[in-house]
Each structure stands twice: as structure tokens, then as C-alpha cells.
Amino acid sequence: MIRFLFKGLLRDRSRSLLPILVVTAGVTLTVFAFCYVNGILGDMIEFSAKYTSGHVKIMTRAYAENKDQVPNDLALLEVNDLISNLHDDYPKMEFVQRISFGGLLDAPDENGETKKQGVVVGMAADLISENTKEIERLNLDGALRKGRFPEKSNEVLLSDEFATKLEVSPGDKVTLITSTMYGGMSIQNFVIAGTIEFGVQFMDRSGMIADISGIQNAMDMNDACGELLGFLEMANYDDIAALNVETTFNEKYTDPNDEFSPVMTRLKNDSIMAGYFEYMDGAVGILISIFILAMSIVLWNTGLIGGLRRYGEIGVRLAIGEEKGHIYRSMILESIFVGIIGSFLGTIIGLGFSFWVQEVGINIGEIMKNSKMMVPSVFRAHITPTAYYLGFIPGLFSVVLGTMLSGIGIYKRKTASLFKELET
Amino acid sequence: MEQNSLININNLVKRFPVGKGEFTALNGIDLTFETGEFAGLVGPSGSGKTTLLNIIGSLDTPSDGSVNVIGQDIANLNIKKAAVLRRQHMGFIFQTYNLLPVYTVYENIEFPLLLLKMSGSDRKKAVMDALDWVGLTDKIKSRPAQLSGGECQRVAIARAMVKKPELVLADEPTANLDAANSHNILKMMAKLNKELKTTFIFATHDDKVIQYLKRKISLEDGKIVNDENVINKGE
Structure with missing residues (x-):
């Protein structure tokens, strides 16, 4: 039938x-x-994971509670030891230091007087160490417009639009005026290594990317960083794997009585994500x-x-x-x-x-x-x-x-x- | 009334609702059909012949009275049992053939046997026999659209007869055929009636059909006005 x-x-x-x-x-x-x-x-x-949240993100508990304000005074300390432990605990993952910062960027003229100034929104990542994957991760290769990538800790990348506004070019000096993690004023000179175009107006308007060691130095954050971003082995985010890492990390490292103890959040728990x-x-x-x-x-x-x-x-x-x-x-x-x-x-x-x-x-x-x-x-x-x-x-x-x-x-x-x- | 007859109809009344009232299509019908009859319900349009055919064919139920067809009380049959009765014991021939257009002649005839869950080899034999009865063994793979009207009706007859039912009901089977084809079809049905002892009941007002009937039941306004055995061409 x-x-x-x-x-x-x-x-x-x-x-x-x-x-x-x-x-x-x-x-x-x-x-x-x-x-x-x-x-x-x-x-x-x-x-967003590559720029801001990682597949997992480690902060101090106090930093995490106020993370929208980027409170670097509540940054993680003894980061190198923590990363070393993390490599033992999660050998297939990669952990990178990041510092988000803001301040004023001053472009001096030939006499050292202020030529132009602008508010800067910056991010510090490992750009110069031998095995760093940050340039590739942040897709900076395709974004470079002029100059080259930083090779020294005092070299930075500036957004092409921001550089034009400040009338600076690769090789010129700029001064970052910001605060240290202890609340003191910080004035640090940097050399522009190159200019980049993020393709995002928010970043193109006033963006700066610096090497982590230069910013740690400028902000008095030796062996400290605002956030530690962790990336899973697989290219795309896997929430189950991230949840597993988050749970085991918090069980081991988070102390509810210590607001400076590290806490991990996974990407899916990020407010925007x-x-x-x-x-x-x-x-x-x-x-x-x-x-x-x-x-x-x-x-x-x-x-x-x-x-x-x-x-x-x-x-x-x-x-x-x-x-x-x-x-x-x-x-x-x-x-x-x-x-x-x-x-x-x-x-x-x-x-x-x-x-x-x-x-x-x-x-x-x-x-x-x-x-x-x-x-x-x-x-x-x-x-x-x-x-x-x-x-x-x-x-x-x-x-x-x-x-x-x-x-x-x-x-x-x-x-x-x-x-x-x-x-x- | 013969209790062992193929069909026993006793004081049958069929009413249809019309507006707020009722229309009586059949009124006090008493009839008996024996196995092997070649009978016709004859009368003008609206006389009730198709309604009577519907009730005998378990397509409709009586309002009053009793209708017993092949041992089944039509008034008390549910839809499923009525379908089983039709499937196992009856064949239907329609005015417009109603062959399934996407199937071949062979497949159209085979269809009722599939419903009976007959085995493949039995089906094949039965279909070939039916094709032989109606003389269409050379059209086995043709589709209905490739056949003439007369051939289509022969396929419809084969489809009705393939399961060798006790009863075949035919509603105006020659209405769409010319005179020559009508006579051929009627001769064929008369032959099958004689050879297989299948009871044929027609609803018709076509004189060509009436010539072949052995029994002519005349209806008028839902009543039987005449019921007579006749000598005809089929004899």
C-alpha cells in the first residue's frame, strides 16, 4: 500500500x-x-572576547563588583605567580594580562609645549614579548595603517583618526597623563610606533594600544593587571568548557572573605555578552x-x-x-x-x-x-x-x-x- | 420477506432536513434482493433511486425501517464497519468512472485488493482475470487519460469486480457513453452477472440500461410504484 x-x-x-x-x-x-x-x-x-572579556576573565572580587568603572586601584597583584599556577591547572588554556585605562594624551610641539590634547581610551596588552599572540588575536595586522608594531615597552599604537587629530605621526612623542593604581598622578612619555584603524568609531575616535609593560610602569602596576583574560583551546567559545573552568577556579582561588582574592567569570556571564x-x-x-x-x-x-x-x-x-x-x-x-x-x-x-x-x-x-x-x-x-x-x-x-x-x-x-x- | 436474501429492506423511510422542515426522499420501501439479480431502480430525477442506492451501499443510513445488506443491519453500522462492508462485499461503478488519474489501468484495478491486504501474487492473478473479463489486457500500462470513455468505464467495472463482490452498485453507468459503448458495457456486466453470480443494482433512467435489466423497480416520489421481472437482452 x-x-x-x-x-x-x-x-x-x-x-x-x-x-x-x-x-x-x-x-x-x-x-x-x-x-x-x-x-x-x-x-x-x-x-568582544578577544578585546574585553576573554572566554573567561579573572579579576579581584572588588574589581569585578565595579568593573564598569575600570578600577585599576583594585587590580590583581602577583599576576606572574597566578599565571604560572593557571598554566599548571589549565595547561591547554592561554591567559593574558590586560589593563584598560583612560587619561589625557598630550602631543607636544618642537618646543615641548602642548600642541594638541585629547582624551584617550587605552588598552594595554602584551605586544612585544617573543611568543605573544596578542597582535594576531586583536587582529592588528589588518588594522595597521602607518608605521610598525611596538618593539619596546615605551612604544604605542594610536588610532589613525586620533593621530590625525593630534597632528602626530609614527616616530613622534606623546605624553600620557593618567593616575597610578595608588591614586597618584602619572605622566609618561611614549613614542608612536604606528597608527591603526579599528573599524569601530568608538575606538577610532580616541583609541590607544600600548604594551603591557609600558603601562604597568606608567601606572605603577608592576606584576599587576586589571584583568586576566583566559582563552580556551578551541577557536569558538564553548560555554560548557568555560563553566567547568570557572567553577574549578572559583572553588580553588576565590575567598569570600577577601575582596582582593581573584574571581573568574565566564563570557556568558558578562553583562553585555x-x-x-x-x-x-x-x-x-x-x-x-x-x-x-x-x-x-x-x-x-x-x-x-x-x-x-x-x-x-x-x-x-x-x-x-x-x-x-x-x-x-x-x-x-x-x-x-x-x-x-x-x-x-x-x-x-x-x-x-x-x-x-x-x-x-x-x-x-x-x-x-x-x-x-x-x-x-x-x-x-x-x-x-x-x-x-x-x-x-x-x-x-x-x-x-x-x-x-x-x-x-x-x-x-x-x-x-x-x-x-x-x-x- | 426472505430472511436469507442478500438484501432485505423493510418499511424504509429516509427523511432529509430542509430548512425548518423535512423532505421525505423514501417512504415505506419494502424490497428483497437475491444473490445474482440484475436489477434496476428506475425513475425520474428526485424519485429517490440514488438515495436508496446510497443506503444499500452503506453510504447513508435509514431514518426509519430496517435495511439488512449481506447480514449487516445498515441502521446500526458505524462508519468503520460500513467501510469494512463496502470494502469486503461491494463494488461501485460511477457515472464518470472516477479512475485515479496518476495510476495505470493495472494499478487502478489493483487498488481495492490493496485495501483487502491481499498478497502480491493473488492480487496479480485477480487483476489479470478482471482485465480479461473486460478485454483490456493490452491496456495494462495505460493511464486513464490515454483511454476512451468506454475503456475507462470497463476499467471501472474491472475495479468493481476484481474482488468478486457479492454486490455491485452502479449509478447511471452509461450516462457518459455513446449507444455502442453503452451496449458493450451492459453486455459485459450482464455476462459477469451470469458467470460470477454477482448481484448488480443500477440506479438509472436510461432506456439502454433498462433493456438489459432482469428486474425493474420503478420509483416515484420515494415510493415503489412497480416491481417487475422482465425478459431482456441480457438473457
């Missing part, structure tokens, strides 16, 4: 080809949209729901049209003695077949598109030029294992739901009218 029904399904293109095309198109869109959203949010998360993750989960749910709803309506309609076309066939089947439930179930069986084929094709095509966008990317630099968000300028799709089966959920569900709705008419049909109905 099943073979008989499938023969009919394959031969009748209006009840196989059309619904399969509809499901294929919908699943293609769903898979591609999922991979694209996944890619965008994943890129944003990774971008948590929103991204919620958005990511929500976006996928919304995407699937919209697809199911829209496709169900389309396929319901297709089913109704098909039902009209098959009115005679169903009538004959009822008259011959096939039960209504049997006809209804056979139609659902057909729809499952259509759903599987359509979902399979849609997944293949959707993954194909996604792979292309994953490799090539879409440059949104022009669109985002006024953005204050730290986002990458090229968005890429990201194919995850979920993308391989995600399309089957809405693909199958919508076509079955559409058929179930349209097939209700079978139960409403009165056998007493069959002879009359089948006359035409």
Missing part, C-alpha cells in the same frame, strides 16, 4: 514537486539564516517559529488546493471502503516523505550558501562606519553541527501541520453525498 501511495506521489508533481520546492526554499532560508545569525553573533562574541547569548537563542527560536508558521500556512493552502484536486480520488477511496482515518494517515505519510526530501534538499542548499558566506564573508564596513559597537566589519556565516539537522524540524513540522489542517476536510466529508459528488 505504501509503495502504491508513493508511486502516486512521485507521478503527481502537484502534490510532490510543488510542496517539496516550498519546503526546500523554506529550509534553505532557515539554515542559511541560522548560520548567518550564528556567524554574526559568534563573530561579535569572539570579537549575556544579552548576545540570549539574543542568539531567541533569534534561532523566532526564526524556526516564523518558518513553521509561514510554511504551515503556505502548505495548508497547497494542501487545500491539492485536496480539491484530489476530491474525486478521495471520494472513490471512501466509496470503495477505505476508512477516513486511513486516508488521513496516508496523506500525513506522504507529507512526511515530502518534508524529509524538502528538508534534505533545503539543508544541502542552505549549507552550500552558508559555506560560501562563511568563506567569503559580507563586508558591512560602510554600513557600520558610524557604529559605536565593537563589531567586526566583515560578517561571516558560521556552520555548526546544529545546522545539519535544524532545518528538518520546521521542514517536517510545517508540511505535516499543513497536511493535518487541510486533511481535516476528509473527516467532514459525508459518504451519503459521494454518488452525487462523483457525478461531475
Whole structure:
């Protein structure tokens, strides 16, 4: 019987080809949209992880409570010992020191008098040690516009726009006026090694990147840093692995009675990142729901049209003695077949598109030029294992739901009218 | 009334709601059909012949009276049991053939046997026999769209007869056929009736069909006005 029904399904293109095309198109869109959203949010998360939050972040408990104020007076101390212990505890992870700072940057003229001044938003990272991966991690290679990367602790990178505003070039000296971690005033000269373009207006307006040792020196933070960022072995954030690290670290190192004891938070618990993750989960749910709803309506309609076309066939089947439930179930069986084929094709095509966008990317630099968000300028799709089966959920569900709705008419049909109905 | 007859109808009444009132389509019908009859319900439109055919075919239920078809009380059959009765014991022939367009002649005839869950080899033999009865063994792989009207109706007859039912109900089976095809079809049905002892009941007002009937039951305004055995061309 099943073979008989499938023969009919394959031969009748209006009840196989059309619904399969509809499901294929919908699943293609769903898979591609999922991979694209996944890619965008994943890129944003990774971008933020590399710049600000790491996959995990270690601060003192007091710093963590006021982290929005970047309170360097509550910085971690004896950092080198802590990193050494962390390498023993988590040998596959990498931990890097970061200091966020602010202040005034003074550009002197040839007489040493102030030529221009501007408020600076700075970040210190390890730029000059032999095995550092920070330049690669912060994607500075592609951002360098003039000059070179720092080779000494007193050399810095300035945003290209900020350098233009201060009328300075690589090789020029600038003076950072800020405070030490103990509250004293700090005035330190730096040499501009190069200029960079972050591609993010927020950073381009007044950004500066300095080597960690230079800033530690300037801010009297020897063997101290504001934050220790930890990166998992895998390229993309894995919340389960991060949670495991977070739990074991806090159990071992955090002392609830010592506000200067280190505490670890994982990326998903970061106030901004948590929103991204919620958005990511929500976006996928919304995407699937919209697809199911829209496709169900389309396929319901297709089913109704098909039902009209098959009115005679169903009538004959009822008259011959096939039960209504049997006809209804056979139609659902057909729809499952259509759903599987359509979902399979849609997944293949959707993954194909996604792979292309994953490799090539879409440059949104022009669109985002006024953005204050730290986002990458090229968005890429990201194919995850979920993308391989995600399309089957809405693909199958919508076509079955559409058929179930349209097939209700079978139960409403009165056998007493069959002879009359089948006359035409 | 013969209790062992194929069909026993006793004081059958069928009413349909019309607006706030009721319309009586059949009123006090008493009939008995024996195995092997070749009978016709004859009458003008609205006389109640299709309604009676519906009730005999378990497609509808009586309002009053009793209808017993092949040992089953039609009034007390639920939808499932009615479907089983039709599936196992009845064949239907429609005015417009109603073949399944995407299936071949062979598959159209095979369909009722699939519902009976017959084995593949038994199905094949039964379908080939049915094709032989209606003379369409050379059209096995044709689709309905490739056949003439007469051939389509022969396929419909084969589909109705393939499971060798006790009863075949035919509603205006020649209405869409020309005279030559109508006679061929009727001769074929008369032959099958004779050879297989299948009971045929027609609803018709076509004189060509009436010529072939062995029993003519005339209906008018829902009542039997005449019930007579006749000598006809099929003899």
C-alpha cells in the first residue's frame, strides 16, 4: 500500500514537486539564516572576547563588583605567580594580562609645549614579548595603517583618526597623563610606533594600544593587571568548557572573605555578552517559529488546493471502503516523505550558501562606519553541527501541520453525498 | 420477506432536513434482493433511486425501517464497519468512472485488493482475470487519460469486480457513453452477472440500461410504484 501511495506521489508533481520546492526554499532560508545569525553573533562574541572579556576573565572580587568603572586601584597583584599556577591547572588554556585605562594624551610641539590634547581610551596588552599572540588575536595586522608594531615597552599604537587629530605621526612623542593604581598622578612619555584603524568609531575616535609593560610602569602596576583574560583551546567559545573552568577556579582561588582574592567569570556571564547569548537563542527560536508558521500556512493552502484536486480520488477511496482515518494517515505519510526530501534538499542548499558566506564573508564596513559597537566589519556565516539537522524540524513540522489542517476536510466529508459528488 | 436474501429492506423511510422542515426522499420501501439479480431502480430525477442506492451501499443510513445488506443491519453500522462492508462485499461503478488519474489501468484495478491486504501474487492473478473479463489486457500500462470513455468505464467495472463482490452498485453507468459503448458495457456486466453470480443494482433512467435489466423497480416520489421481472437482452 505504501509503495502504491508513493508511486502516486512521485507521478503527481502537484502534490510532490510543488510542496517539496516550498519546503526546500523554506529550509534553505532557515539554515542559511541560522548560520548567518550564528556567524554574526559568534563573530561579535569572539570579537568582544578577544578585546574585553576573554572566554573567561579573572579579576579581584572588588574589581569585578565595579568593573564598569575600570578600577585599576583594585587590580590583581602577583599576576606572574597566578599565571604560572593557571598554566599548571589549565595547561591547554592561554591567559593574558590586560589593563584598560583612560587619561589625557598630550602631543607636544618642537618646543615641548602642548600642541594638541585629547582624551584617550587605552588598552594595554602584551605586544612585544617573543611568543605573544596578542597582535594576531586583536587582529592588528589588518588594522595597521602607518608605521610598525611596538618593539619596546615605551612604544604605542594610536588610532589613525586620533593621530590625525593630534597632528602626530609614527616616530613622534606623546605624553600620557593618567593616575597610578595608588591614586597618584602619572605622566609618561611614549613614542608612536604606528597608527591603526579599528573599524569601530568608538575606538577610532580616541583609541590607544600600548604594551603591557609600558603601562604597568606608567601606572605603577608592576606584576599587576586589571584583568586576566583566559582563552580556551578551541577557536569558538564553548560555554560548557568555560563553566567547568570557572567553577574549578572559583572553588580553588576565590575567598569570600577577601575582596582582593581573584574571581573568574565566564563570557556568558558578562553583562553585555549575556544579552548576545540570549539574543542568539531567541533569534534561532523566532526564526524556526516564523518558518513553521509561514510554511504551515503556505502548505495548508497547497494542501487545500491539492485536496480539491484530489476530491474525486478521495471520494472513490471512501466509496470503495477505505476508512477516513486511513486516508488521513496516508496523506500525513506522504507529507512526511515530502518534508524529509524538502528538508534534505533545503539543508544541502542552505549549507552550500552558508559555506560560501562563511568563506567569503559580507563586508558591512560602510554600513557600520558610524557604529559605536565593537563589531567586526566583515560578517561571516558560521556552520555548526546544529545546522545539519535544524532545518528538518520546521521542514517536517510545517508540511505535516499543513497536511493535518487541510486533511481535516476528509473527516467532514459525508459518504451519503459521494454518488452525487462523483457525478461531475 | 426472505430472511436469507442478500438484501432485505423493510418499511424504509429516509427523511432529509430542509430548512425548518423535512423532505421525505423514501417512504415505506419494502424490497428483497437475491444473490445474482440484475436489477434496476428506475425513475425520474428526485424519485429517490440514488438515495436508496446510497443506503444499500452503506453510504447513508435509514431514518426509519430496517435495511439488512449481506447480514449487516445498515441502521446500526458505524462508519468503520460500513467501510469494512463496502470494502469486503461491494463494488461501485460511477457515472464518470472516477479512475485515479496518476495510476495505470493495472494499478487502478489493483487498488481495492490493496485495501483487502491481499498478497502480491493473488492480487496479480485477480487483476489479470478482471482485465480479461473486460478485454483490456493490452491496456495494462495505460493511464486513464490515454483511454476512451468506454475503456475507462470497463476499467471501472474491472475495479468493481476484481474482488468478486457479492454486490455491485452502479449509478447511471452509461450516462457518459455513446449507444455502442453503452451496449458493450451492459453486455459485459450482464455476462459477469451470469458467470460470477454477482448481484448488480443500477440506479438509472436510461432506456439502454433498462433493456438489459432482469428486474425493474420503478420509483416515484420515494415510493415503489412497480416491481417487475422482465425478459431482456441480457438473457
